[in-house]
Amino acid sequence: MQALVVAAHGSHLNPDASDPTYAHADTVRETGAFDEVREAFWKEEPHFREVVRTLESDEVFVVPLFISEGYFTEQVIPRELRLEDWGPEKWDSDGTSASQATLEAEDVGKTIHYCGPVGTHDAMTDVIVQRAETATADPDVGEVAGSKDPEARRSISDGGFGLAVVGHGTERNENSAKAIEYHTERIREQGRFDEVKALFMDEEPEVDDVTDYFETEDVVVVPLFIADGYHTQEDIPEDMGLTEDYRLGWDVPAEVDGHRIWYTGAVGTEDLMADVLLERAADAGADIGDARETVRELAGSDAEPSAERVRGTDA
Missing domain, CATH: 3.40.50.1400 (Rossmann fold)
Known part of the structure; x- marks a missing residue:
């Protein structure tokens, strides 16, 4: 079984801040690409710290719904997920090229594929x-x-x-x-x-x-x-x-x-954000079938899915 966790900031002050997270997670959920799809937040419930422990899947793909690499993606989320072997150097990134790191959450016996943020993906x-x-x-x-x-x-x-x-x-x-x-x-x-x-x-x-x-x-x-x-x-x-x-x-x-x-x-x-979540997970090895094509059809985009592109080239 494989699961997707969409990790977002959330807000105590803006009740609408989490709406895109739930909307895009629902879109991915409807494709059937994952056995489980969960939303997790820093400033709302469910929290980063508990989310992995609620999953039945042995393989978990965590995609940060953040724009850039930085404090939250490199420190807060890995710490709260208790990814003990994590370090930013595992992404080998220049600030825009984070990919994924495969780690073990030994306390719950799960393999965690920690992905770079959506905001730096070519898609x-x-x-x-x-x-x-x-x-x-x-x-x-x-x-x-x-x-x-x-x-x-x-x-x-x-x-x-x-x-x-x-x-x-x-x-x-x-x-x-x-x-x-x-x-x-x-x-x-x-x-x-x-x-x-x-x-x-x-x-x-x-x-x-x-x-x-x-x-x-x-x-x-x-x-x-x-x-x-x-x-x-x-x-x-x-x-x-x-x-x-x-x-x-x-x-x-x-x-x-x-x-x-x-x-x-x-x-x-934008509806097409769900595609970026899928592409991040696919880059990390998730088996998502034709879910990207389904999402792009729903979003009305005629661009080709970018997981197979050479980074830095035109679409």
Whole structure:
């Protein structure tokens, strides 16, 4: 038997913070790829510390529903799961390339495959693009009449579409910015959008000045956050000038300084996130059959599953 544990932060203050975790776990559960699927949290119940002990499966795949490698993925979750032989060096990562480590939870006799966070997996690139498609209700956003020929892209002088990938940014964890920049570069290399830039809340270049960084008339802004909350629903909309008061809401698109800003909200609420969970587990050796194809069909994505891609190449 094999089990999947989706490990997320949760919140004591925001009752909606865990909604994406439950939604994506339910999607994976419905595919039947795992005998058991469990949600576990740091700030909510069920807690990280107890979750493995509730499983019957001998083989457990733990996937952190976090954006970057850092304190929670490298210290908190392994400690709470009591993975005694764990060390960040087992991922052999440069900050965006964590894969998986196979460890034994000897007190309960289970094999634990501890995976890297969803936010640094190559499949997250597809989720960001899918988020832009969802926000604009246009599956060909950034392309000319649906063409995938780079020569057919609209030029900036024709208006065109830009894409901003937004992260928190912090001096306390340099990997936070690395994840944002990694996916930004991968999307830029696809040539789909006229401009693609990484912006941040707490470091330069700041999302507050989004219109200063784009010449395109239309800009899709995708926050690389797992759940909607204070930052995505209050700070960012007000900082970008979409609204003077988040409680009054804002238009999508909103007119700001001669640009149309298509603000999407947290990328982690996109249906395709369930695919990233599956791909992380598959990379660690989980037998998931055709579950990825099922999830992508449900999410309306025509991108190929990325578990077999060569890292750093185009989709």
